Amino acid sequence: MQNTSSSSPSPDAPADGPDHLFDRAVALEPVGPDLFRGHTHEAWANMVGPFGGTTAAAMLGAVLQHPAKHGDPLALTLNYAGPIADGEFLIEARPVRTNNSNQHWWIEMRQGEEVLTTATAITGLRRETWSETESTPPAVPAPEEVPPASEDRGVRWIGNYDMRFVTGGWDDVAEGEGAPESTTTMWIRDRPQRDLDHLALASMCDSFFPRAFLRLGRPVPAGTVTLTIHFLATADEIAAQGSDFLLGSIHSHRFHGNYHDESARLWSRDGTLLATGTQLMYFKG
Amino acid sequence: MQNTSSSSPSPDAPADGPDHLFDRAVALEPVGPDLFRGHTHEAWANMVGPFGGTTAAAMLGAVLQHPAKHGDPLALTLNYAGPIADGEFLIEARPVRTNNSNQHWWIEMRQGEEVLTTATAITGLRRETWSETESTPPAVPAPEEVPPASEDRGVRWIGNYDMRFVTGGWDDVAEGEGAPESTTTMWIRDRPQRDLDHLALASMCDSFFPRAFLRLGRPVPAGTVTLTIHFLATADEIAAQGSDFLLGSIHSHRFHGNYHDESARLWSRDGTLLATGTQLMYFKG
Numbered sequence: 001m002q003n004t005s006s007s008s009p010s011p012d013a014p015a016d017g018p019d020h021l022f023d024r025a026v027a028l029e030p031v032g033p034d035l036f037r038g039h040t041h042e043a044w045a046n047m048v049g050p051f052g053g054t055t056a057a058a059m060l061g062a063v064l065q066h067p068a069k070h071g072d073p074l075a076l077t078l079n080y081a082g083p084i085a086d087g088e089f090l091i092e093a094r095p096v097r098t099n100n101s102n103q104h105w106w107i108e109m110r111q112g113e114e115v116l117t118t119a120t121a122i123t124g125l126r127r128e129t130w131s132e133t134e135s136t137p138p139a140v141p142a143p144e145e146v147p148p149a150s151e152d153r154g155v156r157w158i159g160n161y162d163m164r165f166v167t168g169g170w171d172d173v174a175e176g177e178g179a180p181e182s183t184t185t186m187w188i189r190d191r192p193q194r195d196l197d198h199l200a201l202a203s204m205c206d207s208f209f210p211r212a213f214l215r216l217g218r219p220v221p222a223g224t225v226t227l228t229i230h231f232l233a234t235a236d237e238i239a240a241q242g243s244d245f246l247l248g249s250i251h252s253h254r255f256h257g258n259y260h261d262e263s264a265r266l267w268s269r270d271g272t273l274l275a276t277g278t279q280l281m282y283f284k285g
Numbered sequence: 286m287q288n289t290s291s292s293s294p295s296p297d298a299p300a301d302g303p304d305h306l307f308d309r310a311v312a313l314e315p316v317g318p319d320l321f322r323g324h325t326h327e328a329w330a331n332m333v334g335p336f337g338g339t340t341a342a343a344m345l346g347a348v349l350q351h352p353a354k355h356g357d358p359l360a361l362t363l364n365y366a367g368p369i370a371d372g373e374f375l376i377e378a379r380p381v382r383t384n385n386s387n388q389h390w391w392i393e394m395r396q397g398e399e400v401l402t403t404a405t406a407i408t409g410l411r412r413e414t415w416s417e418t419e420s421t422p423p424a425v426p427a428p429e430e431v432p433p434a435s436e437d438r439g440v441r442w443i444g445n446y447d448m449r450f451v452t453g454g455w456d457d458v459a460e461g462e463g464a465p466e467s468t469t470t471m472w473i474r475d476r477p478q479r480d481l482d483h484l485a486l487a488s489m490c491d492s493f494f495p496r497a498f499l500r501l502g503r504p505v506p507a508g509t510v511t512l513t514i515h516f517l518a519t520a521d522e523i524a525a526q527g528s529d530f531l532l533g534s535i536h537s538h539r540f541h542g543n544y545h546d547e548s549a550r551l552w553s554r555d556g557t558l559l560a561t562g563t564q565l566m567y568f569k570g
Contacts, residue, residue: 074544075511075565077362079405081382081389096393097366097400101543101567102510104366104403106391108381115382118389120364120403122511122565126542130501130570134466135538181419216415225387226360226407228513230546230565232539253420253550254517254558257411258386259359261515261561263548265538273539276546278563280360280407280515282386285415 020194021160022203025054026061028091036062036091040084044157049084051157052224053203059107059119060202062093070095070103071123072235073198077228079118085111101125126234137267140166143187143245153209154219161207162191164245168214178217183251184208193243198231201238204246204266205229205277211252211262212283220285225259233274241268250277258282305479306445307488310339311346313376321347321376325369329442334369336442337509338488344392344404345487347378355380355388356408357520358483362513364403370396386410411519422552425451428472428530438494439504446492447476449530453499463502468536469493478528483516486523489531489551490514490562496537496547497568505570510544518559526553535562543567 017023025044028036038058040050056078063069090110097104102124109117140146146164153170165171168184188204210222231238250264264277302308310329313321323343325335341363348354375395382389387409394402425431431449438455450456453469473489495507516523535549549562 075364077405077511077513079360079389079407082384096403099367104364104400106403115389118381118391118405120362120405120511122364124510124543126544129540129543129568130497131541132500133539133541134536212415215417225409226362226405226513226515228362228511228563230511230563232541232544232546234542251419253561254418255414256416256418256517257519258409258414259411259517261517263561276538276548276563278513278515278548278561283414 020192022054022190022194022200025050026058026199028058028061028065030065034066034092034094036093037088038091039088040086042086043160046155046157052080052227053206055084055109055117056206056227056229057199057203059091059109059117060121061199062091062107063105063121063123064198066093066095068095068098069123070098071125073121073231074102074124075122075228075230076202077120077226079226080224081118082114082116084116089116133271133273135265135273137247137271138185138249140185140247146187160191161188163188163207170209173209173213173217173219176217179214181251182211182215183249184214185247185249187245188248189243189245195243196238196241198238201231201266201275202229204248205264205275208248208250208262208264210281210283211250212255212260212281212285215255216285220283222281222283224279225282226280228278230276232276233272237272238274241274244269246274255283258284305477307339307475307479307485310335311343311484313343313346313350315350319351319377319379321378322373323376324373325371327371328445331440331442337365337512338491340369340394340402341491341512341514342484342488344376344394344402345406346484347376347392348390348406348408349483351378351380353380353383354408355383356410358406358516359387359409360407360513360515361487362405362511364511365509366403367399367401369401374401418558420550420558422532422556423470423534425470425532431472445476446473448473448492455494458494458498458502458504461502464499466536467496467500468534469499470532470534472530473533474528474530480528481523481526483523486516486551486560487514489533490549490560493533493535493547493549495566495568496535497540497545497566497570500540501570505568507566507568509564510567511565513563515561517561518557522557523559526559529554531559540568543569
């Protein structure tokens with residue numbers, strides 16, 4: 001996470017480091033106590049406004065560069081309250097309570113007087129304890145054996161990821177028949193490659209297309225209303241990931257009355273469960 | 286949900302209606318704009334402070350009795366920031382954005398200047414859409430065929446529920462061997478019986494004992510840090526439940542570095558998935 005970059009490369013020239021398009025999308029400048037200014041980036045455009053993953057990462061980024069920050073991210077809940085216009089936004093990040101081992105944050109994104117996104121985050125210190133993973137990754141081919149997915153899905157931000165669908169891919173949406181169940185399993189990494197950190201991991205938790213598309217066999221109006229991320233790995237484990245592919249798997253429990261949930265897990269290639277992402281999505285169909 | 290009751294029965298005389306001990310634990314009195322006063326109830330005491338489920342319900346209750354409320358609960362994220370002392374508390378519930386179909390809430394519980402619990406909630410209108418449940422309940426015996434669990438677990442709030450463990454019950458904790466996996470499946474309803482509503486459902490989402498107890502085969506220091514509830518059923522479906530048992534099933538994905546997650550689903554007896562509860566818990570062990 002860095003503030004503004006002193007160089008100004010064109011948006012078409014992604015690179016490693018502070019000029020990577022992901023870092024540029026989540027770059028924040030401190031502009032007052034608890035207050036940060038950011039800017040949407042055209043390379044991350046979604047149907048309306050920016051990709052929600054970069055919004056999540058920017059909100060968490062305000063906490064991580066706050067001078068009062070205590071510990072590493074444990075949990076983040078994002079509530080997408082309204083569309084974000086292209087351009088500048090302000091993020092207010094305020095520690096509401098600091099304990100010995102953890103800290104509770106209130107975060108709000110605004111443009112003018114309008115609240116666009118709210119969030120709470122918890123950061124904390126971790127010590128070694130008994131450790132066990134019950135949720136092991138599904139048996140899948142290595143990412144090198146799976147073709148990269150088409151970028152032709154009508155939204156620009158897709159191009160910033162190398163996604164490789166193992167099951168429940170975009171073809172199952174495009175073919176129009178609808179899948180019998182909502183699971184998508186895919187490999188994903190930044191394109192160009194970038195070392196994983198909490199911000200990139202948060203963003204990837206929101207990188208799956210809506211499960212309603214897969215079940216209905218067509219894109220329908222849909223959008224995330226709220227997203228909760230639990231970081232189940234330590235900062236060391238996240239850093240150890242480097243720029244390798246993550247394996248993500250997501251499914252829904254129920255679709256009903258304009259809303260459906262989504263439950264995602266993201267593992268490292270060696271089976272370390274890094275995070276879960278739990279969403280409630282609006283949909284029509 | 287009602288405000289204060291005009292009668293004053295003893296705490297040992299639970300009853301239906303506003304005198305039910307659950308209603309008394311979550312009763313709030315409006316004391317200013319966006320501001321409500323409540324009081325912990327001794328019948329819901331946990332190891333330290335009140336049971337987190339009634340705290341969750343009281344926070345949501347402030348939204349439901351707010352004059353600006355728009356729609357029914359869709360999602361609630363509770364962050365338990367610090368211990369609640371026995372006695373009075375204030376809840377501030379503020380609508381931060383109201384859209385045509387949904388509304389975003391910021392909620393904070395305080396005693397004096399200290400923030401004890403923060404939350405966000407989303408309420409909304411729902412219309413009929415394509416509907417499907419992928420997550421069906423496990424095959425279990427009817428609640429009438431399962432003995433009620435012992436109330437002897439060292440905390441008083443347990444007595445307000447009729448819990449019937451199907452798998453992963455308290456015996457597996459008490460026997461000290463540790464279970465090979467973290468799933469508990471149980472029937473649960475209020476004792477005495479009470480018609481289900483969003484508040485009672487929210488509370489039941491927090492009624493499972495910590496998964497670390499089950500895996501380690503002993504109670505260890507543990508507590509919920511954050512709980513996210515997604516209401517996957519409409520208000521009509523929740524009301525149709527009446528006072529019958531719900532079936533709940535919960536498990537963890539990973540235990541590591543002082544924290545573990547928990548993922549719960551709650552169904553009606555006829556298999557309607559009413560809600561999911563997703564937690565991050567602190568634990569030592």
